[in-house]
Amino acid sequence: MKIAFIGLGNMGGGMAANLAKAGHDVRAFDLAEGALERARANGCTTFATAREAVAGVDAVVSMLPNGAIVKSVYSADVLGQAPVGALLLDCSTIDVATAREVAAMAEAAGYRMVDAPVSGGIAAANAGTLTFMVGGPADSFAAAEPILAQMGKAVIHAGESGAGQAAKICNNMLLGASMVATCETFKLAERLGLDLQTFYDISSKASGQCWSMTSYCPVPGVGPTTPADNGYQGGFATALMLKDLKLAMAAAQAAGAPVPMGHRAEELYAAFDAAGNGGVDFSAIIKTL
Numbered sequence: 001m002k003i004a005f006i007g008l009g010n011m012g013g014g015m016a017a018n019l020a021k022a023g024h025d026v027r028a029f030d031l032a033e034g035a036l037e038r039a040r041a042n043g044c045t046t047f048a049t050a051r052e053a054v055a056g057v058d059a060v061v062s063m064l065p066n067g068a069i070v071k072s073v074y075s076a077d078v079l080g081q082a083p084v085g086a087l088l089l090d091c092s093t094i095d096v097a098t099a100r101e102v103a104a105m106a107e108a109a110g111y112r113m114v115d116a117p118v119s120g121g122i123a124a125a126n127a128g129t130l131t132f133m134v135g136g137p138a139d140s141f142a143a144a145e146p147i148l149a150q151m152g153k154a155v156i157h158a159g160e161s162g163a164g165q166a167a168k169i170c171n172n173m174l175l176g177a178s179m180v181a182t183c184e185t186f187k188l189a190e191r192l193g194l195d196l197q198t199f200y201d202i203s204s205k206a207s208g209q210c211w212s213m214t215s216y217c218p219v220p221g222v223g224p225t226t227p228a229d230n231g232y233q234g235g236f237a238t239a240l241m242l243k244d245l246k247l248a249m250a251a252a253q254a255a256g257a258p259v260p261m262g263h264r265a266e267e268l269y270a271a272f273d274a275a276g277n278g279g280v281d282f283s284a285i286i287k288t289l
Contacts, residue, residue: 020043041202069092088112115136176244178211179283231279237282238281245266
């Protein structure tokens with residue numbers, strides 16, 4: 001397929017590379033020249049504008065920073081520029097309302113569109129092992145699934161337009177809260193004189209087991225290799241976790257849903273980010289406890 005890929009940052013760069021590796025003609029665009037250079041090295045053809053990249057394609061994939069940019073790019077550079085009938089896949093993490101608004105705009109203009117945010121982080125984007133949570137009509141999901149499967153290990157239809165974003169927001173609120181709880185648990189275990197590897201061996205096989213412990217342990221040298229073993233570099237940046245928690249808090253307020261643990265996690269990550277830690281992995285919050 002001829003696929004335009006818009007947004008080649010930490011996540012999008014690896015995703016575009018995997019589509020090129022799968023044999024697609026990937027037409028890439030990003031505002032950063034360094035990102036374009038990496039895309040070319042990974043087998044993509046690069047373009048000076050998004051409008052040029054989407055000309056004549058079968059599908060458009062985007063990975064952009066926020067809802068305002070997604071809406072701007074699709075309204076100005078994709079709709080009416082890509083061939084009518086092209087499949088549109090937005091993998092950005094944005095608010096549910098904007099996802100639904102852009103999907104409605106696309107449908108009115110004659111396009112099929114899905115919102116398909118991801119879970120897995122930079123390593124999974126590079127390895128092609130992301131999990132995609134997809135919102136959109138069943139026929140659009142069926143068309144999108146083969147493309148997404150070449151960038152991920154799991155592609156799950158969450159429901160109608162916006163449902164992918166809703167699933168991502170809920171998932172990451174749980175992740176943020178569980179990481180804080182995991183961090184404070186390890187610090188308490190340390191204060192109580194427990195060997196942390198021994199505690200890990202126990203809790204990872206007991207009822208306290210969770211992904212933040214067994215797959216992404218925030219303690220260096222304990223469990224599998226994680227960003228904690230690399231000075232909390234790489235992985236999932238604190239600023240991105242905070243962005244997702246803020247989206248979750250806005251969604252919770254709109255839905256009238258009480259989320260006290262999510263709210264506290266948002267407060268803690270906001271303070272951690274404000275202290276200059278936006279670029280480090282979110283598990284580094286253990287250093288504040």
